[in-house]
Structure formats: C-alpha cells, structure tokens
Amino acid sequence: xxxxxxxxxxxTQLDSGKESCTSIVGAYLSRIRENSHLNAFLEVxxxxxxxxxxxxxxxxxxxxxxxxxxxxxxxxxxxxxxxxKVSASSKIxxxxxxxxxxxxxxKLLKEDVIIIGRLNCDEFAMGSSNENxxxxxxxxxxxxxxxxxxxxxxSVAAVAAGLCTAALGSDTGGSIRQPASFCGLVGLKPGxxxxxxxxxxxxxxxxxxxxxxxxxxxxxxxxxxxMAGHDDYDSTASQVAPELYTxxxxxxxxQKKKVAVIKECIEDPGLDQEIKNHLLDKIESLKSKGYIVxxxxxxxxxxxxxxxxxxxxxxxxxxxxxxxxxxxxxRSNKTTDIDSAFRLSRSxxxxxxxKRRIMLGTFVLSAGYYDxxxxxxxxxxxxxxxKTEAIFNDHDFIxxxxxxxxxxxxGAIKDPVTMYLQDxxxxxxxxxxxxxxxxxxxxxxxxxxxxxxxxxxxxxEGPMMAFAEVVQNL
Amino acid sequence: xxxxxxxxxxxxIHIQLSTDSKAYSSDPASYGAPPNTHVSPITLGHPxxxxxxxxxxxxxxxxxxxxxxxxxxxxxxxARKNYFYADLPKGYQITQDTTPICTGGEISxxxxxxxxxxxxxxxxxxxxxxxxxIHDQDPFxxxxxxxxxxVALLEMVSEPDIRSSEEANLFVTExxxxxxxxxxxxxxxxxGSLRCDANISxxxxxxxxxxxxxEVKNMNSIKNVQRAIEYEIKRQVEVLESGxxxxxxxxxxxxxxxxxxxxxxxxxxxxxRYFPEPDLGPVIITESFIEKIRSLIPALPAELFKKYxxxxxxxxxxxxxxxxxxxxxxxxxxxTSKTKNFKSAANWMIGPVKSYLNENAAVINEFPIExxxxxxxxALIDNNKISFTAGTKQLFPxxxxxxxxxxxxILIELNLIQESDANSLKPYVAKAMAxxxxxxxxxxxxxxxxxxxxxxxxxxLSGGKADxxxxxxxxxxxxxxxx
Numbered sequence: 019x020x021x022x023x024x025x026x027x028x029x030t031q032l033d034s035g036k037e038s039c040t041s042i043v044g045a046y047l048s049r050i051r052e053n054s055h056l057n058a059f060l061e062v063x064x065x066x067x068x069x070x071x072x073x074x075x076x077x078x079x080x081x082x083x084x085x086x087x088x089x090x091x092x093x094x095x096x097x098x099x100x101x102x103k104v105s106a107s108s109k110i111x112x113x114x115x116x117x118x119x120x121x122x123x124x125k126l127l128k129e130d131v132i133i134i135g136r137l138n139c140d141e142f143a144m145g146s147s148n149e150n151x152x153x154x155x156x157x158x159x160x161x162x163x164x165x166x167x168x169x170x171x172x173s174v175a176a177v178a179a180g181l182c183t184a185a186l187g188s189d190t191g192g193s194i195r196q197p198a199s200f201c202g203l204v205g206l207k208p209g210x211x212x213x214x215x216x217x218x219x220x221x222x223x224x225x226x227x228x229x230x231x232x233x234x235x236x237x238x239x240x241x242x243x244x245m246a247g248h249d250d251y252d253s254t255a256s257q258v259a260p261e262l263y264t265x266x267x268x269x270x271x272x273q274k275k276k277v278a279v280i281k282e283c284i285e286d287p288g289l290d291q292e293i294k295n296h297l298l299d300k301i302e303s304l305k306s307k308g309y310i311v312x313x314x315x316x317x318x319x320x321x322x323x324x325x326x327x328x329x330x331x332x333x334x335x336x337x338x339x340x341x342x343x344x345x346x347x348x349r350s351n352k353t354t355d356i357d358s359a360f361r362l363s364r365s366x367x368x369x370x371x372x373k374r375r376i377m378l379g380t381f382v383l384s385a386g387y388y389d390x391x392x393x394x395x396x397x398x399x400x401x402x403x404x405k406t407e408a409i410f411n412d413h414d415f416i417x418x419x420x421x422x423x424x425x426x427x428x429g430a431i432k433d434p435v436t437m438y439l440q441d442x443x444x445x446x447x448x449x450x451x452x453x454x455x456x457x458x459x460x461x462x463x464x465x466x467x468x469x470x471x472x473x474x475x476x477x478x479e480g481p482m483m484a485f486a487e488v489v490q491n492l
Numbered sequence: 493x494x495x496x497x498x499x500x501x502x503x504x505i506h507i508q509l510s511t512d513s514k515a516y517s518s519d520p521a522s523y524g525a526p527p528n529t530h531v532s533p534i535t536l537g538h539p540x541x542x543x544x545x546x547x548x549x550x551x552x553x554x555x556x557x558x559x560x561x562x563x564x565x566x567x568x569x570x571a572r573k574n575y576f577y578a579d580l581p582k583g584y585q586i587t588q589d590t591t592p593i594c595t596g597g598e599i600s601x602x603x604x605x606x607x608x609x610x611x612x613x614x615x616x617x618x619x620x621x622x623x624x625x626i627h628d629q630d631p632f633x634x635x636x637x638x639x640x641x642x643v644a645l646l647e648m649v650s651e652p653d654i655r656s657s658e659e660a661n662l663f664v665t666e667x668x669x670x671x672x673x674x675x676x677x678x679x680x681x682x683x684g685s686l687r688c689d690a691n692i693s694x695x696x697x698x699x700x701x702x703x704x705x706x707e708v709k710n711m712n713s714i715k716n717v718q719r720a721i722e723y724e725i726k727r728q729v730e731v732l733e734s735g736x737x738x739x740x741x742x743x744x745x746x747x748x749x750x751x752x753x754x755x756x757x758x759x760x761x762x763x764x765r766y767f768p769e770p771d772l773g774p775v776i777i778t779e780s781f782i783e784k785i786r787s788l789i790p791a792l793p794a795e796l797f798k799k800y801x802x803x804x805x806x807x808x809x810x811x812x813x814x815x816x817x818x819x820x821x822x823x824x825x826x827x828t829s830k831t832k833n834f835k836s837a838a839n840w841m842i843g844p845v846k847s848y849l850n851e852n853a854a855v856i857n858e859f860p861i862e863x864x865x866x867x868x869x870x871a872l873i874d875n876n877k878i879s880f881t882a883g884t885k886q887l888f889p890x891x892x893x894x895x896x897x898x899x900x901x902i903l904i905e906l907n908l909i910q911e912s913d914a915n916s917l918k919p920y921v922a923k924a925m926a927x928x929x930x931x932x933x934x935x936x937x938x939x940x941x942x943x944x945x946x947x948x949x950x951x952x953l954s955g956g957k958a959d960x961x962x963x964x965x966x967x968x969x970x971x972x973x974x975x
Contacts, residue, residue, distance in 0.1 A: 098540045106539070117533050120540060217540040223770035253544050253772050333770055336574050339583020340537040344636075356634070360576050383574075383765035392767060 019045045021180025024234045028088045028183060032078065039071035039078070039088055039132065046090050046134060050181045056157045058175040060095050061103060062135040070132045077130065084130030085244065089237075091126065092176045092185035095136045096143055097228065098217035099123050106142045106219045107151035110341045110367030112348040120217020121252070122186065122228050122245040129244050134182050138172030141369045142338065143188050143221045145169045146196060146440035147431065150371040155428060158201060160466060164425040167197030167440075173231045174201045184232040184241060188218055190225045191326055192420075192444025195456035195471060198231055199420035202458040202467030205231050206238040206483075207444075209476045210451035211256035213242070214249035220337040222330035223254070225448040235457065235487050239263035242479060258477050266480035267487055274308045275485060277301075278413035281313045283443065290423045293468055296460045297419055300470065303492040304417075311417075314409055321398055323438055326445040328382050328395035335379025341367065374434065399449055406450040410475035415485050417472055418443050420456040424466035443471060453479045457486045497694040497732070499725045500702055501654035502614075503717075505667055506687040507646040507677045508621065509552050515620040515644035516543030516586055516772075523683055527637035535642045537581030542771045549644040550775065552676040553593045553618050554785045556646060559674055559792055560613055562597030566777050570618075570769035575762045579623035579636050587619035587647075589766040593777075599650070600794060601666040603659065606808060611663050612651040619645050646676075652691065652702070657721035664688055664714050669793050673818045681713050688717050693738075694728045703728070704738040708752050710745050720745040724752050796821050804834035813842050819856045823863055830867035833874055840866055844888055860895035861888075868899050876959050882908045912959035914966060917950070920958065921966045924949035935971050943967060 019037055020027065031037040050062055067090070077083040093099060096106040098116035100123075105111040119127070127133070140150040148156040148171025156171040158164040159179035166175040170187030174197035177185050187194040189207035198205025206229045213228050220226060230241035246260030279301060284294060301311050343349035343363025350362035368376070382391035409416060422442060431437045447454035453476070456469040470489060474482035514521050517534035534541045550568070557564050571589035594616035603609050623641035625634050648667065654660050668686055671677040678685050688711055693703035708724055711717045724743070731738055743752040791799075793815040800811035815821045820841070827837045845859060845866075852858075869887055872878045878887065890902050903909050911917055924946045925932050935942045946967045951958055 096540075104539065111539065114539070116540070117538060215540075216542055219539045220771075250544065252542050254542075254770075332767060336572050336584050336765070336767070339574060339576065340539070340581060342576060342583060344578050345536060345581055346538070356578050359578075380765065383767055385763045385765075388765075388767075 021045065021049055022233060023183070024232075025086075025089050025183055025237045025240065026234075032088045039074045040068065042088060043067050043071040043090055043132060043134065046180075046182055049179070050135070053159070053179050053181060055162070056159055056175050056179055056181075057154050058138055058156055058172040058179065058181060059092070060105070060107065060136045060138050060153055060172070063102070063133060067132050067134045074130050074132065084128060085240070086126060086129040086131040088183075089130075090132045090134050090183045092134055092137045092173060092182040093123070094139050094143075094170050094173045094185065094187045096139060096188055096219040096221075097123060097186055098219070099133060099136075103136065104219065105136075105152075107139050107153055108141045108341075108368065108372065109152045110343075110348045110364070111346075112367070114347050116217075118217065120228075121214035121249045123217060125244055126241070137170075137176055137185055139187075140169035140171065140193075141372050142219065142334070143169040143190055143193055143226075144334070144371050144375055146192070146437050147426070147428070148172065148175075148197070149428065150369055152369055157428070158425050160201060161425065163427055164466070165200070165428050167200035167421075167425060169193040169197075170205075170231060171197050174198055174203055174205070177201075177203055177231050177233065184230055184237050186228055186241075187231050188221070188226055188228050189444075189448065190221045190227075190330060191441040191448050194229045194231060195420050195444050195454060195469070196440060198456045198458070199469030199471075200425035200466070202469075203231055203233065204235050204238050204458065205229070205456040205469075206242060206479075207447055207454050208242055208246065208479055209453040210448075211254050212260070212453065212477070212479065213245050214247070214252040214255040216249055216251035216255075220333075222333040223337060224333060225326075225330055227448075235455070235483050235490065236264060236267055238455070239267055239480075239483050246479075256477070261480050263480050263483060266484040269484055274310065275414040275481075276412065277304060277309055277311045277485075278314045278409050278416045279311060280316045280319075280416065280418055282316055282319045283418045284313070286319065286422070286442075288422045288439070288442070289419060290462075290468075292462055293419050293421075293423070293460060296468075297417070297470060300417070300459065300489060300492055304489070307488075307492070312413070314413070316405065316409065318402055318405065319442065321402070322445050322449065323442055325395045325398045325402065326441065326449055327378070327438055328391050329399060329449075331375045331379030332383050332392050332395075333379070335376045335383065338368075338372070338376055343367065371434070402446070403450045406446065406452065407475070415472050415474050415482060417470065417489065420444065420469040420471040424462045424464060424468050447473050452476055453482055455482060455486050457490050459490055459492075496696060497725075497729050498697045499655060499657075499721070500652045500693050500695060501656075501660055501721060502652035502691040503650045503654065503660060503663060504689040504691070505648045505650075505664065506689075507556070507648060507667075507671055508685040508687075509549060509644040509646060510675070510677055510685075511546060511548040511552065511644050513546055513548075514642035515546050515549050515618070517642055519642065521643045523685070525639055527635070527639060530639040531641070535581065535638055537583070543586055543769075545772060545775055546644060549618055550593070550777065550781075551785055552644075552674075553616065553646055554777065554782060555674050555676055555789060556648075556671065557594035557597065557616060558782075558786055558789060559670055560594070560597035560599060560616070562594035562613060562616060564777065564782060565591055565593050565595070567591075568593050568618075568775045568777065570772045570775075571766045572769050573764045573766055575764060577622065577625075578634065579625045579638065579641065581623070581638060581641055585620055585622065586769055586772070588617035592617035599663055599666050599670070601662045602808070602812075603662065609659065609662070611653040611659075614649040614651050616646055616648045619647060621645050652693075657718040657725070660690065660721050661714055661718040664717055666793075668714070669816070673790060673792055675818075684712070687712075690717065690721055690724075692721060692724045692728070694725055694732065703732075704740055706738065706740065707742045708745050709742060709755070712747070716745060716747050719747075719750050720752060723750055727752065790818070791821075791825070793818075793821070796825075800834075800838075804828070804838070806834060806838050810838045810842060813846075814838060817856065823856050823859070827863040827866055830864055831870045833870050836870045836874070837866070840870065844884055848892065861891050862895070865891060865895075865899060872899075872903075876910055876912055876961060878903065878908045878910055879956065879960065882910075882956065907955070907957065909957065910959040911954055911957050912962045914962060917954065917958055917963055917966055920950045920953040921946075921963070921970050923953055924967070925970060932971065943971070946971065
C-alpha cells in the first residue's frame with residue numbers, strides 16, 4: 019500500500035479487494051513504529067484501531083459501511099475522544115481521560131473513520147514549531163533537522179510521513195496551515211463557527227477552529243463535509259447549513275472569478291524571494307486562464323500579529339484557569355493548601371510558552387491596562403474585519419503565501435516575537451473569522467515544500483476549495 | 493449618639509432561580525441531591541466543554557425586570573469574572589458586566605407608618621452560582637460539592653436609597669414576596685435561595701458626601717439582615733465618635749453573637765479581569781418575546797393591594813394580610829369573582845380560613861373548601877337564610893369535614909335555615925313574654941334595654957334559627973303594643 023495514498027485511492031484499493039481496512043491499519047501501524055523518531059504520536063490506539071478495522075471490513079462486505087470506511091485518522095491531542103487520554107501536550111493534564119467525545123469525533127466515527135492515535139502538538143496549541151510540547155519536539159519528516167511547524171506539528175508530520183490517511187488539527191492563528199505548508203500538505207481552517215468546538219481544548223475561543231490536514235483537497239473537503247454544522251453544545255457553531263463541499267470540486271470552473279492579491283504581502287521584505295516569485299508566476303497563470311487578478315492595498319499587516327496576540331492571550335489566560343490541580347489533572351506534591359495547590363500545580367504543570375501567554379493575557383485584561391490593550395485590540399479586530407469584508411465585496415478570493423519562508427531548523431528561532439511573526443499571513447483569517455486553506459504548490463531550491471493560501475468570505479468553503487484546486491493544478 | 497448620623501444602605505440580592513436546569517448546561521438545578529450528582533463535564537469545567545444559554549433564565553430575568561419597571565436590554569452580552577477558587581470549576585464565573593439585562597427600576601413598599609417608600613434599582617443581571625466548599629465535615633480536608641455550581645442566579649443591586657435597618661427588612665421582604673409571586677425563586681433564605689449582602693456607611697446628618705462603605709455578608713434571614721445592619725451602624729458610629737477611621741472592607745455577620753467581623757479588605761481584593769464571554773454570542777431579546785413574558789406575569793402584590801384598598805374599600809391591614817402570599821391572594825381573587833361582598837369575603841379569609849391554615853400548619857393550596865362554597869355561605873348570610881353564627885360555627889366546620897358535600901343538604905341536616913316567617917316566629921315571642929311578665933311591665937314603663945333579654949329568649953326558643961331581624965321586629969311590636 020502506498021502510505022501517501024489519498025482516501026479516494028484507498029477506496030479504489032478497498033473496492034478492488036487489494037486492501038482491507040485491517041491491512042491498511044496494519045501498514046500504518048508498522049510505519050508508525052518505523053517513524054517513532056518523528057515523535058508525531060503521543061499514543062497509538064493499536065489494538066483498538068485493528069479491532070475497529072475488522073468491524074468495518076465486515077460492514078463493507080455487507081454494504082453497510084459509512085462514508086469514511088477506510089479512512090485512518092490521527093487526532094491532535096487537544097480534541098476529546100471518550101475514554102481516551104487528552105493532554106494538549108501538557109503535563110498539567112497528566113492522567114486525564116475525557117468523559118466524552120468532541121462533536122467532530124462523534125460525527126466522523128458515525129461514518130466509520132478509524133482513529134489511530136493522539137498526535138503531538140505545541141502545548142495547548144501555543145507555538146509555530148512544535149517545540150513547546152511537554153512530550154518533546156516533533157521532527158519534520160522531510161528534513162529531520164527542521165521543525166514541522168506548529169502547533170499541529172504532529173498532525174502534519176503523521177500525514178506527511180504516511181502514518182495515517184489524514185489528521186485533525188486546530189487552527190487559532192495558522193496552526194493547521196503553517197505546518198501544512200512546511201510539510202507539503204493540504205491544511206484547511208474552516209470559517210469560524212463552521213465546525214463545532216465542543217470537545218476542543220480551548221486556546222482562544224473566538225479564534226479556534228478544528229480542521230483537517232490531508233494529502234489532497236478532496237480529503238479535506240470530505241472531512242469538512244462530515245464535521246461541519248450546528249451543534250447544541252457550541253453556541254458559536256453557526257446555524258447556517260453546511261454544504262456538500264466535495265461536489266464543488268468537480269464543478270465547472272469556467273466561470274471566471276475575481277482574485278485579490280494583497281500588495282503589502284508581496285512587498286513584505288520578510289517574504290522569501292522564491293516564494294514571492296512562485297506567487298507571481300501563479301498570478302500570471304491565473305490571468306492567462308482568464309481570472310481577474312488585482313492587487314489590493316491592505317496596509318494593516320503590522321497590526322495583525324500584535325492584535326492577535328493581545329486577544330488570544332487574553333482569552334487563553336481565562337480558558338486555562340480551569341487547570342488548577344483541584345478537580346483533575348496534575349497536582350503538585352508540594353501542595354499544602356488551596357492557594358499552593360493552584361500556584362504550584364500551575365507553575366509546575368504548564369510549560370514556559372503557555373505561562374508566558376497566560377501572564378501576557380492576564381496583564382492585558384487587568385484593571386488599568388484593559389482599555390489600552392484588550393479594548394483597543396478588539397477595536398482593531400473590528401476594523402480588520404470590515405476591511406477584509408470590503409475586499410470580498412469586489413473579489414471572490416484572496417491569494418497569498420501561507421508562510422513567509424520554508425521550514426526552519428529546530429532551535430533556530432529563540433526570540434518569541436520572531437516566532438510569533440511566523441503567523442503573519444495566517445492570522446488574518448482567524449481575526450476575521452473567514453475560511454482559509456493552505457495548498458502545497460511550491461518546491462523550494464532548498465528542497466523543502468511550501469504552500470500558497472486561499473481565503474474566501476464566510477461560509478464559502480466550497481468555492482474556496484474549488485479555486486484552491488485550480489491554483490494547485492496550474 | 494446615633495442620632496447625629498444618617499445610615500446609607502444599598503443591598504445586593506442574589507436570587508437563585510427555580511429553573512429545572514442550570515444556567516449554561518442541562519444538569520438539574522434542584523436543591524438537596526446527594527453531593528456531586530448534578531455534575532456533567534460542563535458543570536465540572538472539563539476541558540473542551542462549552543456553555544449554552546438556558547432560555548428560562550432570560551425569561552425569569554425579564555419577568556423580574558418587568559415587575560420592577562426596569563429598562564430591558566435587547567442585546568445581551570455575557571462576561572467572564574475570573575478568580576481562582578476550589579468550588580469554581582472553570583476558574584471564572586459567567587456573568588454580565590457592562591451590559592446587565594435590566595437597568596433602573598424600583599422596589600416600592602409601605603413603611604410602618606403607612607407611607608409609600610421607593611428604593612431605586614441600579615441593575616439586575618444574570619449569572620451562575622459557584623459550588624459549595626464544606627469546611628466542617630472532615631477534620632483535615634475541605635470538601636467540595638458542585639451540585640450548585642452553574643445554577644442560575646439573578647443579582648439585584650439597589651441604589652443606596654435605604655436609610656434604616658427596618659427599611660432594609662421591608663425591602664428584602666418585598667423582594668422575596670415579588671420573586672415568589674413571579675414564581676422565579678422559592679425565596680428560601682435559610683437554604684440560600686435568596687442571599688443578601690449589604691453595603692453600609694454612615695454620614696453626619698445633613699451632609700451629602702457618602703461615608704466609607706463596608707460590605708456585610710452572610711445574613712441568612714431577613715431578621716439577620718436587620719440585625720447585621722443595626723450592629724454595623726452602631727459599630728461605625730462608635731468608631732467615628734471615638735476618633736477612629738473606617739476602612740472599606742468586607743465583614744462577616746455572625747448570627748450567634750450578632751456582630752460583624754472583618755473578612756478581607758478591598759485593597760487586597762481580586763482584579764476580576766472581566767471581559768466578554770467568547771463562548772456565548774450576544775443573545776437578542778425580541779419585542780414579541782418580552783410581550784409573551786409580560787402576558788405571563790400574574791397580578792403583583794402592589795397592584796392587588798391597590799385594588800383591595802381602592803376598589804374593594806378594604807383597610808390597609810386587610811389588604812396587607814390578603815397579599816402577603818400569592819396563593820392566598822389568588823384564592824381571594826377567585827372568591828371575589830363569585831361574591832361582591834368584598835368586606836365579608838376578606839373577613840372570611842382573614843378569620844375562619846386563616847385560622848384553619850394556622851391550626852393545621854397548612855397552606856392555602858391545601859385548604860379543602862372551594863371558593864365557590866365560601867361565596868355561597870356569604871350569600872346565605874347576606875340573604876338572611878342562615879345566621880352568621882350558623883355559618884361560621886356549624887356550616888363551615890361541617891364543610892371542612894366533608895368538603896364535597898352539598899351545602900343545601902347540610903343546611904337541612906343540621907337544621908340551619910333561619911325562620912323568617914312572622915307567623916312561625918310569633919309563638920316564640922308570646923312564650924318569651926309569658927316567661928317574664930314583670931320584665932314586660934318594666935320595659936313598658938321605659939326600660940327599653942330589656943329588649944335584648946326577650947330577643948335572647950326568642951333565639952333560644954327557636955333553636956338559634958330565628959332570623960334576628962324579623963324576630964327583633966316582632967318582639968318590639970309585641971312589647972310596644974301594650975304601651
């Protein structure tokens with residue numbers, strides 16, 4: 019079996035009888051063992067996945083299998099799966115098992131997906147290089163000296179190394195798209211509210227979205243199709259009905275669309291020259307195919323990352339208050355009373371970056387600084403939303419790079435602010451709540467892949483993915 | 493000494509709502525279950541759980557807001573209040589900060605001297621309760637019961653319009669009556685369904701500037717609210733008079749000693765870092781929703797009081813007793829839809845009915861006699877069919893024993909129908925006069941007071957059934973005849 023097979027290729031193999039779910043799971047399991055040095059998995063549900071595969075093989079034979087029969091999925095370790103551990107790669111959740119499954123997990127299981135394990139990530143999804151996990155760094159499968167990106171580093175490394183068919187990640191500021199770009203995969207961040215967050219360990223509630231990491235756009239579209247929709251357990255999940263996203267992909271793209279390219283992005287001195295040239299080439303090809311591509315000015319690039327970090331850390335400082343060593347998870351053995359239980363458990367249980375962000379968030383919400391930071395950032399966010407919507411009044415899509423550069427070497431970025439600037443092209447979608455997808459279109463002279471990013475207005479995931487496929491096939 | 497100072501008091505009342513489920517989850521909200529049995533992962537604040545709004549809470553908040561004449565906010569935003577405590581599973585409380593659902597409005601009540609008094613409200617907002625830390629059941633550990641965590645509360649904050657402990661008592665009494673009328677809270681202070689904190693300061697009489705405010709907590713009855721305030725006023729005046737300084741602080745009321753002691757000072761207080769709750773979008777309240785709720789609001793005690801005193805011509809005392817309890821008032825409402833003798837209806841309620849309830853420690857809903865039967869008795873008395881005494885002492889007790897029994901058959905069985913036919917009463921009159929010939933002479937020589945004696949005899953002879961009006965006329969005629 020080709021470990022990098024897409025789901026459609028797997029289905030062909032299953033249909034022809036060349037493979038079974040059991041043989042596919044077996045193949046992935048042996049690859050997981052061979053690639054343990056990547057440190058992508060925190061836990062492999064070996065026996066459970068094999069048992070599930072057997073069950074589904076029986077259902078396939080009786081014609082009663084779900085739509086995802088044959089799909090082997092990894093879960094980022096911040097998504098709850100009933101009676102399984104979930105830790106957000108943090109020591110603070112030591113020994114914790116979830117009592118329930120995330121809505122997305124329920125929906126996927128209903129369609130016979132096989133969940134093969136928990137995937138490493140940056141602690142509480144805070145990071146851009148997967149160097150912030152309490153369980154060690156994840157290696158980029160293409161070049162083991164380099165980072166896979168973050169925070170969904172394990173998800174991306176697992177799919178890129180052929181350890182599972184696809185994986186779920188979460189994207190708060192680029193945590194699916196940036197690593198997808200670094201490892202040559204498709205990474206989709208649905209629009210805010212498109213997918214239920216029930217069962218996703220919150221980092222920043224008004225930014226977080228669960229999304230797929232996959233080998234092709236079709237797989238991402240299929241997973242979204244099944245995951246999307248309203249959920250009584252998440253008031254922020256939209257009532258707008260989801261669509262059959264896979265059907266958009268086969269649709270006729272002869273209807274020429276208007277594409278915006280952000281001028282300040284192309285002119286950004288931080289953007290790698292080869293990536294820039296690749297983007298310019300793509301623009302020319304689009305034009306030659308009849309697309310109307312225009313440069314728009316969006317002079318807010320320098321506001322994005324600061325606004326993002328003020329607001330996400332504020333929300334995180336509150337979201338992470340529940341981890342206190344009282345009801346569940348890690349409790350310091352030096353605890354003597356209630357105050358020390360909180361103080362010591364949190365000091366010992368959280369990693370450095372998480373603590374940095376909790377402190378930053380606590381500061382921006384504190385009396386006397388609230389207006390200067392949190393409130394001002396909220397205002398900027400509103401403006402960014404309006405300005406982004408204004409672009410979509412005249413354009414169907416925005417095309418931009420996914421990352422300023424290719425995957426960097428492990429340990430190369432020490433300064434947190436430099437690290438935060440990794441998100442410069444991705445945070446716009448999270449700040450404004452729109453969908454975005456990273457697609458692997460580029461191959462750098464340094465041997466590493468990189469991606470381009472397509473954004474669309476809210477609830478236009480279907481047309482966005484159809485256009486992304488056009489860009490990929492140019 | 494106290495006379496030199498004027499107390500300034502504002503109250504904060506936490507009203508625990510009697511919704512079936514909690515404010516932001518579907519866990520049961522009822523009181524008294526074994527510890528930690530009403531706790532889903534949402535209540536426990538488990539990773540990945542999210543709140544969702546219980547619409548009943550909005551309904552109850554709007555009900556109270558309409559009843560108090562508040563302005564209702566159409567777009568409601570929730571906020572997080574962040575602090576660490578063992579019985580607060582999420583590390584924050586979902587509440588409302590800058591956008592409370594109700595602003596303004598007032599609570600009005602009658603003071604002892606019958607004057608109308610109004611206390612303005614600052615706001616009413618929705619929030620969730622914390623769990624309970626139990627310190628006295630284990631010698632070494634604090635135990636946590638999270639059944640209460642997430643139960644819906646309304647917090648009502650008054651303006652500092654209260655000037656005495658007695659007014660505070662009346663305010664809380666009125667609020668309790670109101671929430672019970674609205675059926676949004678059982679009003680039970682001992683179980684903590686209604687909790688009151690008081691902000692108290694004193695200032696020299698005639699001055700405008702507020703003194704240093706002290707918050708007093710832990711008063712679990714209306715009486716204790718009054719006691720705590722009385723003590724605190726006295727304490728503050730004593731400190732000031734002895735040249736001391738008051739500090740802004742939170743004090744705990746100890747019901748046993750009747751004193752307050754310092755809990756924590758405000759300077760060291762938490763910075764709660766309020767910010768909009770990102771897990772709950774704004775909840776929009778439509779006009780039609782408000783109108784629907786308005787239509788569900790029952791007649792309120794103040795309205796009923798006005799109706800009883802102004803339309804029914806009842807005394808303030810009667811109206812107060814009748815409106816104290818909603819169901820009691822509703823019974824009276826029912827009764828007065830079946831009789832127009834309002835005074836008599838009120839007397840029945842406050843007299844025989846209330847006595848029965850008191851003697852049996854019952855509530856009006858357990859009262860066995862239907863209001864239509866009480867109305868029938870009132871009509872029988874008014875029409876001279878039976879005597880008042882026969883109604884209260886014979887018919888009423890018989891009905892209590894057999895509430896389903898037909899009144900007419902009781903009247904016949906117990907022979908209660910008054911004799912108002914002159915021809916059948918005349919023999920009694922003649923007999924009575926024959927019994928006391930000397931008294932007849934005394935009467936006729938001017939001692940008119942003896943009429944009562946003859947009346948008494950007639951009543952006795954008739955077995956109590958003689959219609960006193962008719963009998964009195966006959967006796968008088970017979971006595972006067974010989975003058």
